[in-house]
Amino acid sequence: MNDRLANAYARAASENRAALVTFVTGGDPTPADTAAVLDALVEGGADVIELGMPFTDPMADGPAIQRANLRALGAGTTTADILGIAKGFRARHPETPLVLMGYANPMVRRGPEWFANAAKEAGVDGVICVDIPSEEDDALGPALREAGIHPIRLATPTTDAARLPAVLDGAGGFLYYVSVAGITGLQQAAQGSIEAAVAKLKAGTDLPVAVGFGVRTPEQAAAIARVADGVVVGSAIVELVAEHGANAAGSVKTYVASLSSAIAAARKEMAA
Amino acid sequence: MTIINSLRTQPDERGHFGQFGGRYVAETLMPLILDLDREYRAAKQDPAFKAEFDYLLKQYVGRPSPLYFAERLTEELGGAKVYLKREELNHTGAHKINNCIGQILLARRMGKTRIIAETGAGQHGVATATVAALFGLPCTIFMGAVDVARQQPNVFRMKLLGAEVRAVESGAKTLKDAMNEALRDWVANVHDTFYIIGTVAGPHPYPELVRDFQTVIGNEAREQILEAEGRLPDMLIAPVGGGSNAIGLFHPFLDDPEIEIVGVEAAGEGLDTAKHAASLAGGSPGVLHGNRTYLLQDEDGQITEAHSISAGLDYPGIGPEHAWLHDIGRVRYEPVTDAEALASFQRLCKLEGIIPALESAHALAAAERIVPGMDRDKIVIVNLSGRGDKDIFTVADALGVKL
DSSP, rough: OOHHHHHHHHHHHHTTTEEEEEEEEESSGGGHHHHHHHHHHHHHHSSEEEEEEOOOOTTTTTHHHHHHHHHHHHHTOOHHHHHHHHHHHHHHOOOEEEEEOOOOHHHHOOOOOHHHHHHHTTTTTTTEEEOGGGOOSSSSHHHHHHHTTTEEEETTTTTTTHHHOOOOOOOOOOEEEEOSSOOOOOOOOOHHHHHHHHHHHHHSSSOEEEEEEEEESHHHHHHHHHTSSSEEHHHHHHHHHHHHHHHHHHHHHHHHHHHHHHHHHHHHHOOO | OOTTTTTSSSTTTEEETTTTTEEOOOOGGHHHHHHHHHHHHHHOOOOOHHHHHHHHHHIIOOOOOOEEHHHHHHHHHSSSSEEEEEEGGGGGGGGGGHHHHHHHHHHHHHTTTEEEESSSSSSHHHHHHHHHHHTTEEEEEEEEEHHHOOHHHHHHHHHTTTTTEEEETTTSSSSHHHHHHHHHHHTTTTTEEOOOOOOOOOTTTTTHHHHHHHHHHHHHHHHHHHHHHHHHHSSEEEEEEHHHHHHHHGGGGGGGGTTTTEEEEEEOOOTTSSSOOHHHHOOOOEEEEEEEEEEEEEEESSSOOOOOOGGOOOOSSSOOHHHHHHTSSSSSEEEEHHHHHHHHHHHHHHHHOOOHHHHHHHHHHHHHHHHGGGGGGOOEEEEEOSSSEEEEHHHHTTTTTOO
């Protein structure tokens, strides 16, 4: 099967750089505006796209993504809209991996199988469900795998060695290391702790390890890119959408391009 | 005697009550709630923990709370004898303190040095601020900005007790948003912070441990009714928001199949309107705040706003054990509207000289509906979960009285 996620990480690795993973909330500020923002992410050089599914109660998110969720829902964004956005993206970008990220309740509302099949049909490659840990994943995870979609798991600073196998059980696509014990978008972890954590995770899995939470500047992205397989940037992009609304595509592209070039140069600088 | 098919052995070790409950939290919290689970199991086995809990309930909270025969209410209704379990006489004026005492002992046992909690109307916030003061721990209470504005007396109480009250501006700015914000704070401060959840909801083991701390209500009631009447009651009635007072009363009686058990949901302006808080009668199963349960939600799984005149019942979910007891039919859940609760609120004031909480008034309204149809030799226990002093402004407003 054509594993777009594996291909994207493999291509980045072959170019001796980390993959750039970018997040944006679907339907923010309106469902009609998201396509242009997604295109801007790709044009700016993102390797993997995370499309946030808005939820009324985004418990793990900081203020920026909370507000994006409310804007999207306020504009009437539905699950059908999100799937439609994914489908349109897939038609325009046949090779760029697309990951849906969100909370359990909207994903399981019509049943895990329904969601897995609808996501597959829309061309989705992976799903990150923030509030279904492996211990509760006896329905959604199997349904996703059955449909050929990677269930992407999160590891955190509180995930100790004893617990890591449970997190990795059934994980696919890549492992998302949440580098801060906290909510999205607020502070960044110390570089040293990230390096140690990535080394520990990579010892436990062959999956690529992407690091996120609090990554804002090209310098921060480059620092992570030296040690991880992927760098995830979310809140900073969501804030650009908040600032520029329907006209955000241009500034999003410029910003993502700045991250992309910093990441591309990161390991070369290290070698030099 | 060994009860083979006991209804009192839930949840399973993963925190499931049938298909409900569980631990639906972000990975950051998983190790912490697993740790809490281990600590709670150990505390349960520790006689010193139980001894301190019992001591504080007696000497600080003022337990046991009386089981009072409401003679004039009984006469008025003309059916079964009505007893009131007087939880409103507890320190801080409601059942909430029972749970807070238990959880702060657990926090201290775990070496946590900071307390957080969510609150809607402020009752759980006041109870938490109270125990935090008692144990000398700093305390932050998350409260929706809308609730802060309409519950100023309780905000001031919490501040007097030394707590910081943080107004939550996210979402709809009410109880569920306060809980989201408390969870966010907890995720960011897991190393030193203990989250005292106020009801039988949240990720496992919270629904279990809050229930266990609240079963003092039912255990006392059982002993007290045997002493007063020489037999067990025929029916129990309690109001259900998240459902901690109700499960506290019900749980010790679940294995007595001849006892009818009635939980009362807030029907707000009516189940045929969008303004109610009856997640069993008007909701469907889903995942929120760490557990799977009945929720008020739309077809996309977005959580919809609850409404009740009683802020304590104004929550779009219900504890997972209630969801399970509803599904297996052991407990019957009935809706009561704002208007019915208001009428019962006033009736109890005049008949018994007791100002009930609006939450409790919902249970009284259900009793007034059911009791007249029962024989006079039957016995009903109604949980008077809290006192209504906090509600006088709301009630005055609803009655068009200017204070």
